Amino acid sequence: xxxxxxxxxxxVNGVRIAYRQGGSGPPLLxxxxxxxxxxxxxxxxxxxxxxxxxxxxxxxxxxxxxKPEGGExxxxxxxxxxxxxxxxxxRRLGFERFDILGHDRGARVSHRLxxxxxxxxxxxxxxxxxxxxxxxxxxxxxFARAYWHWFFLIRPAPLPERLLEADPELVxxxxxxxxxxxAHPFSEAAYAEYLRCLxxxxxxxAFCEDYRASAGxxxxxxxxxxxxxxxxxAPLLVLWGERGVIQRCFEPLEEWRAVARDVQGKAxxxxxxxxxxxxxxxxxxxxRFLA
Numbered sequence: 001x002x003x004x005x006x007x008x009x010x011x012v013n014g015v016r017i018a019y020r021q022g023g024s025g026p027p028l029l030x031x032x033x034x035x036x037x038x039x040x041x042x043x044x045x046x047x048x049x050x051x052x053x054x055x056x057x058x059x060x061x062x063x064x065x066x067k068p069e070g071g072e073x074x075x076x077x078x079x080x081x082x083x084x085x086x087x088x089x090x091r092r093l094g095f096e097r098f099d100i101l102g103h104d105r106g107a108r109v110s111h112r113l114x115x116x117x118x119x120x121x122x123x124x125x126x127x128x129x130x131x132x133x134x135x136x137x138x139x140x141x142x143f144a145r146a147y148w149h150w151f152f153l154i155r156p157a158p159l160p161e162r163l164l165e166a167d168p169e170l171v172x173x174x175x176x177x178x179x180x181x182x183a184h185p186f187s188e189a190a191y192a193e194y195l196r197c198l199x200x201x202x203x204x205x206a207f208c209e210d211y212r213a214s215a216g217x218x219x220x221x222x223x224x225x226x227x228x229x230x231x232x233x234a235p236l237l238v239l240w241g242e243r244g245v246i247q248r249c250f251e252p253l254e255e256w257r258a259v260a261r262d263v264q265g266k267a268x269x270x271x272x273x274x275x276x277x278x279x280x281x282x283x284x285x286x287x288r289f290l291a
Contacts (some may be wrong), residue, residue, distance in 0.1 A: 001042035001189065004049040005056070009064070011089035013081065018064035019057040019089065023049025026122075027095040028290070030056040033104020034149075034207060035175050037063035039193045040103060044286075051287070055082060055093060060085050061206025070209035077209040078217045079132075083113035087120055089179060096120065099290050102265035103127040103275060105210060111259075112218070114232045115225055121234040123290055127274045127282070128240045130250040131259050132214055133222040138250065149175060153211035165206035172198055176273070185277045196209045231261050236283050237289045238265035239282065244272045264289075 004034075005022030019076050020038060028048060032040045038056035041048075048054050058065040060082055068076050075081065086109065089228050090098055102110035107126040114121045130134075135143070144151060154158050164171050172195055176184045186192065197203060225231075240246040245268055256263045270277040 002045055002056075003038070004046045005054070010089055010092050012092060013085045015060050015066035015068060015085060017057055017060065017066070017085055017089050020045075021053070021093065022046075022056050023052055023054045025052045026051040026290075027090065027093075027098035028054050029090060029098050029100045030054060031059060031086065031100065031102040031106025031109055032056075032062070033106050034062075034210070035172060035198055036104075036194050037197050039063075039190050040273070040275050042187075042190060044275060044283045047061075047283055048286070052099070052290075053095075055090065055095075055098075057086060057089060059109060059210075061203070061210055062105075063150060064200075067200070067202030067206040068204070069273045070212065073217050074209050074213040075217055077206070077213040078221070079109050079112035079213070080116060080218075080221060082109045082210075083116055086113060087117050097122055099123045100124075101125045101127070104129060104272070108214065108218070111232070112221070114234050114236075115230060123237070124232065124234045125237045125239070125286060125289060126256075127238075128244055128246050128272050129238075130163055130246055130252055130255045131222065132220055132259075133226070134250065134255045136215065136219060140249070143245065146249070146250070150211060150215075153208045154215045155208075157205065157208065160208045161204040164198075164207065168198045169195060182257070185271070185273050187276075190276065225259070227263055232259060233261060235262045236260045236264070237285065238263065239274060239285055240265070240267055241270040241272055241274060243265035243270065267283045 005020040007020050009018040030041045032272045107129045268281045
């Protein structure tokens with residue numbers, strides 16, 4: 001995997017961000033979700049690198065990137081700070097303007113990046129999320145049961161951290177299970193990498209701080225955008241799994257059209273982990289949209 005890529009890291013925005021870079025052509029930033037790393041893109045990264053200069057980064061708190069303390073109001077894991085990491089990384093690599101493909105938590109960082117740095121984003125693709133504010137404000141029993149981790153991880157420290165650290169493999173199996181028997185859609189190599197990174201010092205705290213920020217300071221930033229009438233200016237493609245929670249609990253296109261000017265999208269025949277469940281479909285939609 002990642003045969004066209006070189007691995008490296010850069011100090012940006014006060015943290016160290018690990019990433020892989022490969023290919024040539026227009027710049028494309030790939031951002032992953034919880035509890036994963038940039039390895040989620042391994043089935044499509046080499047093919048994307050045939051047409052783009054691809055940067056697949058680990059978010060702060062994830063993979064081999066820095067895992068700082070959250071600070072007051074969990075500000076270090078606000079999507080504003082996590083987005084600034086990626087903007088500065090791309091600038092350090094020579095890219096002032098770029099496309100973004102983000103999944104899950106990486107898609108939330110991408111949303112904030114497009115809001116805070118509109119001049120940096122040419123086109124934006126978000127996988128299997130609705131806007132964070134919409135998801136919290138519309139929480140019902142069905143959503144809460146499916147996304148129970150949203151409400152577990154935001155409990156005050158150190159309870160969630162200690163439980164995560166007590167049995168990392170059980171945590172990972174539970175977090176990524178797509179069936180009652182805890183089956184998951186990942187290759188053995190990818191799963192091993194996710195487990196390795198989950199066991200790193202500070203990883204459990206970082207995961208919790210990411211979610212605590214989303215339930216607090218991130219909502220403040222989203223409400224400020226709504227009140228000011230700010231919208232995502234970049235053309236936006238949203239894709240989601242037809243067997244997933246986003247399909248079941250929300251109206252994705254309707255929600256994104258409330259926060260972005262130019263939105264298109266569709267469901268794909270998958271659950272939540274689109275890049276690993278239906279890589280060919282994700283690749284095809286990405287190439288079509290970014291053409």
